[in-house]
Amino acid sequence: MTQNGRVILGMQGVTKIYGSGDAATRALDNINFDARAGEVVVIMGPSGAGKTTFLTIAGALLRPTSGTVTVSGLNITEMGEKNLPEVRRDRIGFIFQSFNLLDSLTSLENVTLVMTPDRSRGKAGVNRARELLDMLGLSHRVKSLPKNLSGGEKQRVAIGRALANNPDLILADEPTANLDSKRGREVMLLLRQIAYEMDKSVVIVSHDHRIREVASRIVWLEDGTFRSDVETARDPVCNRVIEVVGAPQTEHIGVLFYFCGEQCQRIFAENPTKFAEAG
Amino acid sequence: MLIVARKNLFSERTRLAISVGGIALAVFLIGVLLSLYRGWENKVGGFVEDSNVDVWIANEGAKDFLAAASLLPYDPSLGVDPCQQQIQAALQDPNRRSQAQKFPVQDIRECRPLIVRQMEGLKVEIQSGGEEKILKKMNLQFVGYDAGTQLGGPLRIVEGSTDAPKDNEVVVDEALGKRYGVQVGDTLKAGGRDWNVIAKSGGGDFVAAQTVFVSLDAAADALGFNDAKKTTFYVIRLKDGIDAKAFADGVDIPGVHALDRSAFASNTKDRILSNVLPILAVVLLLAFIVGLSVAGLTIYTATVEKSREYGILKAVGFRNSYLYRAVLEQSIVTGFLGFVIGIGLMLIIGPFAADVVPQFVIFTRWQDVLAVAGATLVMAGVAAYIPVRRLASIDPVAVFKA
Numbered sequence: 001m002t003q004n005g006r007v008i009l010g011m012q013g014v015t016k017i018y019g020s021g022d023a024a025t026r027a028l029d030n031i032n033f034d035a036r037a038g039e040v041v042v043i044m045g046p047s048g049a050g051k052t053t054f055l056t057i058a059g060a061l062l063r064p065t066s067g068t069v070t071v072s073g074l075n076i077t078e079m080g081e082k083n084l085p086e087v088r089r090d091r092i093g094f095i096f097q098s099f100n101l102l103d104s105l106t107s108l109e110n111v112t113l114v115m116t117p118d119r120s121r122g123k124a125g126v127n128r129a130r131e132l133l134d135m136l137g138l139s140h141r142v143k144s145l146p147k148n149l150s151g152g153e154k155q156r157v158a159i160g161r162a163l164a165n166n167p168d169l170i171l172a173d174e175p176t177a178n179l180d181s182k183r184g185r186e187v188m189l190l191l192r193q194i195a196y197e198m199d200k201s202v203v204i205v206s207h208d209h210r211i212r213e214v215a216s217r218i219v220w221l222e223d224g225t226f227r228s229d230v231e232t233a234r235d236p237v238c239n240r241v242i243e244v245v246g247a248p249q250t251e252h253i254g255v256l257f258y259f260c261g262e263q264c265q266r267i268f269a270e271n272p273t274k275f276a277e278a279g
Numbered sequence: 280m281l282i283v284a285r286k287n288l289f290s291e292r293t294r295l296a297i298s299v300g301g302i303a304l305a306v307f308l309i310g311v312l313l314s315l316y317r318g319w320e321n322k323v324g325g326f327v328e329d330s331n332v333d334v335w336i337a338n339e340g341a342k343d344f345l346a347a348a349s350l351l352p353y354d355p356s357l358g359v360d361p362c363q364q365q366i367q368a369a370l371q372d373p374n375r376r377s378q379a380q381k382f383p384v385q386d387i388r389e390c391r392p393l394i395v396r397q398m399e400g401l402k403v404e405i406q407s408g409g410e411e412k413i414l415k416k417m418n419l420q421f422v423g424y425d426a427g428t429q430l431g432g433p434l435r436i437v438e439g440s441t442d443a444p445k446d447n448e449v450v451v452d453e454a455l456g457k458r459y460g461v462q463v464g465d466t467l468k469a470g471g472r473d474w475n476v477i478a479k480s481g482g483g484d485f486v487a488a489q490t491v492f493v494s495l496d497a498a499a500d501a502l503g504f505n506d507a508k509k510t511t512f513y514v515i516r517l518k519d520g521i522d523a524k525a526f527a528d529g530v531d532i533p534g535v536h537a538l539d540r541s542a543f544a545s546n547t548k549d550r551i552l553s554n555v556l557p558i559l560a561v562v563l564l565l566a567f568i569v570g571l572s573v574a575g576l577t578i579y580t581a582t583v584e585k586s587r588e589y590g591i592l593k594a595v596g597f598r599n600s601y602l603y604r605a606v607l608e609q610s611i612v613t614g615f616l617g618f619v620i621g622i623g624l625m626l627i628i629g630p631f632a633a634d635v636v637p638q639f640v641i642f643t644r645w646q647d648v649l650a651v652a653g654a655t656l657v658m659a660g661v662a663a664y665i666p667v668r669r670l671a672s673i674d675p676v677a678v679f680k681a
Contacts, residue, residue, distance in 0.1 A: 056676050061594060082598075089596025100591045100678055104286035113282060114595050161595070173679050 005037030008201035014067030027053040029224040039216035093162025097174035099154040132160040152183030236275040237264035284608035301573020302617025308566035310625040318640035327544035336513035343546035353510035392510035393431040394423035400469040418488035423498020439463040439478030449474035454484035458637040470501035574662035582666035593675035607663040614659030
């Protein structure tokens with residue numbers, strides 16, 4: 001299944017050079033990139049490929065040397081430094097490898113803290129934070145401090161914080177790196193759910209190959225340039241993640257479904273409603 | 280208060296206690312020193328301010344009550360009212376006489392000599408063999424005053440006889456009783472004579488010395504002033520409606536100084552406090568620096584320790600101004616708690632200390648409490664300012680590193 005939503009994160013001709021002269025390092029080299037609503041884009045690549053630079057530029061934390069970056073249609077490269085915090089708070093949700101929760105704040109407070117004043121006014125903020133934590137399966141942990149949470153729970157609180165202001169774009173940096181395989185998978189599925197059901201664009205930077213499972217697209221970044229941009233989909237029958245290009249496909253009630261082979265396509269055709277709902 | 284500020288502040292109880300303790304100590308010291316200064320100021324100047332003397336006449340250069348250098352001519356044979364006769368007759372120099380025409384005697388209701396001398400006094404006890412045993416040594420502000428007009432005499436009698444002291448009788452200040460255990464009926468040795476304590480008076484404590492009042496004649500006799508035909512001051516009560524300052528300004532006798540009550544009181548305060556003030560200022564500054572250092576260091580280390588969290592806040596979209604506010608609020612709350620504890624300690628410990636050490640005279644004015652609050656606010660503000668550069672330099676990108 002693929003999504004063809006609006007572009008949330010757009011990068012055109014983005015280059016980032018650190019240093020100058022002989023010491024200059026080209027971390028990103030004229031890259032073009034789109035991430036759309038409803039899709040999970042996984043950016044993979046070796047260490048030093050420019051993944052963190054990509055993420056920080058996308059997150060309005062670092063300015064590119066050249067090129068244009070848009071978030072929800074807003075050209076953030078043209079904006080003044082003092083306006084960027086507002087963009088980060090309103091339009092982008094961050095998920096970090098080491099969770100980065102505030103130690104002295106409870107789960108609920110970590111989520112409500114980042115809410116913009118219009119969202120946190122009165123009890124509205126607390127109610128929304130409770131709803132988010134409830135949705136993330138943490139209703140019993142609202143008053144817990146981070147030190148009393150498991151890694152998976154911490155990451156779910158971090159996801160709640162990322163969603164607090166209902167941003168269009170979620171940027172996740174190695175979100176499963178500090179989690180065991182079970183918790184990591186839970187988080188991956190949660191991110192996919194957020195993208196699909198809440199119509200967010202989720203961009204994940206990761207070394208973890210397991211995360212391909214939830215990816216709509218996988219982008220390979222190396223030496224500051226994209227080597228490949230592979231659109232993926234999940235076979236609704238066998239549940240495997242497959243590359244879209246060249247895969248057998250079937251349209252059902254306006255949505256394209258891709259299959260690992262003709263056998264799965266045939267099985268789908270026998271009862272499309274059952275598999276479409278499951279997918 | 281921002282939740283980040285509140286949680287950061289109260290989650291580290293030990294650090295908070297150190298920080299609050301440092302400020303409380305500084306506030307306590309500043310408060311006590313200010314109150315001590317006010318207490319001394321009140322005590323030292325209080326007697327002159329509350330006295331029934333409108334104008335003080337002294338030798339030129341002797342401008343306050345504690346000035347023992349004042350010696351003016353006084354001939355007891357010319358009678359006790361000296362204004363016209365004594366001053367003019369004593370100033371025999373023809374030039375002085377002509378100048379003395381500028382002494383507006385018509386404005387004077389009463390004028391009397393007043394003998395004042397600082398001296399050591401002894402509290403003695405007569406042993407069974409008739410020998411004297413010295414029980415206490417004390418500094419006295421020995422005052423001989425005219426019993427008829429009471430000019431320059433005790434402000435009020437708090438214990439004992441209300442009659443003016445006669446020969447060998449003395450009225451002692453209550454502070455002398457409190458400090459040295461001098462009671463009505465005791466014997467004091469001063470000026471080579473024994474004095475029988477007949478009463479205690481109030482308002483004559485000069486901290487370093489306390490007033491004792493004897494009759495003018497007895498004082499002159501004891502100090503040999505009759506033979507020398509001298510007095511320390513002339514004290515004047517003016518007729519109703521006469522402005523004391525204008526009168527004092529109108530007196531123009533070479534070698535003689537006239538001061539109205541408030542100027543004389545102010546000079547008396549200055550004599551003691553001008554010496555104390557620089558020391559006090561240094562100690563106040565040190566106390567301020569101690570408070571500032573403790574608050575500054577603890578706020579700074581707390582900021583450094585939480586710099587990753589501040590980086591997270593920056594990354595997720597908080598402005599530097601939010602971080603500054605969080606640090607400032609922590610600092611101000613710390614300052615407020617330190618202020619409350621410091622002032623509380625001062626109010627509790629001050630009276631106890633005053634009981635134990637009589638020289639520990641404190642007087643707390645609300646204006647001074649306000650000043651201490653201001654100093655605390657400055658402490659908190661500066662302490663919060665120290666980590667500002669650190670906050671500004673935190674790179675939010677660093678939070679992406681695991």
